[in-house]
Amino acid sequence: MKKTITKNETETFNLGQKLGEKCRGGEVFALIGELGAGKTKLLQGLAQGLGVKAKVNSPTFNIMKVYPIKRADANRKLKIFCHIDAYRLKSAQDLISLGVEEFFNSPDTVTAIEWGEKVKEIWPKKATVIKIKMLGKNTRSMSII
Ligand SMILES: Nc1ncnc2c1ncn2[C@@H]1O[C@H](COP(=O)(O)OP(=O)(O)OP(=O)(O)O)[C@@H](O)[C@H]1O
Numbered sequence: 001m002k003k004t005i006t007k008n009e010t011e012t013f014n015l016g017q018k019l020g021e022k023c024r025g026g027e028v029f030a031l032i033g034e035l036g037a038g039k040t041k042l043l044q045g046l047a048q049g050l051g052v053k054a055k056v057n058s059p060t061f062n063i064m065k066v067y068p069i070k071r072a073d074a075n076r077k078l079k080i081f082c083h084i085d086a087y088r089l090k091s092a093q094d095l096i097s098l099g100v101e102e103f104f105n106s107p108d109t110v111t112a113i114e115w116g117e118k119v120k121e122i123w124p125k126k127a128t129v130i131k132i133k134m135l136g137k138n139t140r141s142m143s144i145i
Pocket residue numbers: 006007008009010011012033034035036037038039040041042058114137138139140
């Protein structure tokens with residue numbers, strides 16, 4: 001487990017960016033943290049680190065948003081960032097219906113799930129869990145498990 005304390009949203013974004021730069025494809029992240037913890041902020045950084053050009057916003061109303069990755073990078077063949085927000089889901093089965101397992105299993109895709117605890121039963125074994133705790137107004141602890 002690696003724990004990092006961030007003191008403002010930029011530090012959270014930067015942590016996400018570093019994480020994104022390390023991804024090689026096939027990664028699945030399950031984010032756990034209350035309302036306003038910084039899940040989306042971390043994933044905006046992650047998307048930047050992956051090479052997503054579009055602005056990443058919370059997909060709360062869409063459940064799932066799929067972003068293309070255009071950056072030509074010899075070391076990694078990333079094509080898609082799949083951003084899921086499970087907040088409004090009634091059951092994990094709904095995610096299966098959206099075809100999420102195909103994203104989990106795709107070696108050119110990185111998937112991240114906000115409110116991951118709601119769909120725990122469908123996490124792939126390889127999933128990385130990120131727990132965010134609000135320690136103060138602008139202080140967050142981020143545990144990568
Ligand atoms: N250290 C920090 N890291 C991240 N966000 C912070 C931090 N300090 C303050 N904030 C603020 O907290 C809010 C985090 O919002 P964000 O949308 O990323 O949270 P979220 O966990 O995705 O919320 P939701 O559950 O609504 O999806 C932003 O308004 C941001 O400015």
